[in-house]
């Protein structure tokens with residue numbers, strides 16, 4: 001339902017971004033732990049059933065749906081007698097190992113009521129960060145779709161360590177949306193949209209639409225609940241990531257799943273960038289695992305911001321073991337991230353080039369360390 005305009009008494013026309021989401025032929029729907037699990041009672045099976053009903057209606061209307069479901073850790077707490085979400089890696093992994101089994105079974109049972117088969121797809125950051133591995137995940141998702149089964153994706157928590165995690169499932173969902181070429185991403189949580197401040201503190205106002213970064217000025221994205229991982233900050237960064245991939249995002253309450261997946265006229269809608277980033281630049285900025293770090297002086301940092309290539313003279317330090325063609329982080333002398341880029345040389349070679357003018361270098365080391373075409377500046 002749209003809000004009524006107080007001056008005209010009419011419902012405002014549905015916006016372009018909401019129309020795009022409502023009309024998308026393929027969508028990724030991510031459901032957060034807070035919407036699926038209770039700290040003490042574990043998995044909320046009745047909520048899963050309602051979600052499966054809403055997802056099934058959208059599929060019946062001809063949309064391909066991929067589900068990204070959090071909740072493995074939350075679902076594993078009660079069976080293991082744990083009273084709160086663990087903070088140490090080993091207990092989180094144990095909880096996820098117990099909970100993922102229950103979660104997958106519950107999705108299978110919920111969708112079976114509609115005669116729909118479910119396939120579980122557990123991914124690690126590694127599966128997405130190497131372009132050569134992309135194809136494996138893509139193929140499985142594609143084949144499940146063509147066989148009429150719904151993919152239920154989660155991070156493979158039992159083998160993910162803190163260093164090699166996606167970070168949170170909002171990011172995973174945005175990467176899956178890019179990977180699967182989805183036309184929209186729907187994030188379902190326990191909150192009915194983005195507020196200008198933490199809604200638990202009171203006095204915050206719901207933001208209905210985000211057209212670009214300027215609409216987020218002054219917005220305070222707070223932490224999540226007792227079961228969630230990244231809070232609102234991770235949803236905003238996932239929305240930015242999806243926007244770069246050309247994918248509009250709807251953030252809504254899981255309770256309003258039917259409306260969110262139907263008319264899309266609830267929650268907060270985030271527009272995609274007008275021009276979708278190329279797949280290669282998207283991969284450099286968001287998906288690739290970085291293998292090392294180059295520290296650059298102020299002059300080089302300014303040049304990068306102007307979209308110039310990174311020359312050896314501007315590099316002041318090299319860290320990590322990387323090969324030519326790997327993605328590295330480029331940081332200023334203050335340690336702040338300035339860009340990510342594909343290096344033309346390996347770590348030893350860049351080590352020899354540090355601070356030197358191009359003309360003073362041997363023939364084989366006279367190219368830019370990172371060519372402008374391979375650089376994506378941080379925002």
Ligand SMILES: Nc1ncnc2c1ncn2[C@@H]1O[C@H](COP(=O)(O)OP(=O)(O)O)[C@@H](O)[C@H]1O
Pocket residue numbers: 031032033034035070188189190191193194195196197198199200219220221222223224225226227228229230231232
């Ligand atoms: N500006 C904000 N707008 C909306 N929700 C916010 C904001 N800041 C913090 N939150 C909190 O973020 C929570 C959702 O994040 P999280 O618990 O990680 O959810 P999920 O499990 O769905 O990923 C909400 O319950 C809400 O209280």
Ligand SMILES: N[C@@H](CCC(=O)OP(=O)(O)O)C(=O)O
Pocket residue numbers: 031032033034069070071072073074096154155157167168169170224227228229230231
């Ligand atoms: N992979 C974890 C979820 C991590 C996560 O991002 O959770 P959430 O913030 O609830 O989407 C699990 O299944 O418990």
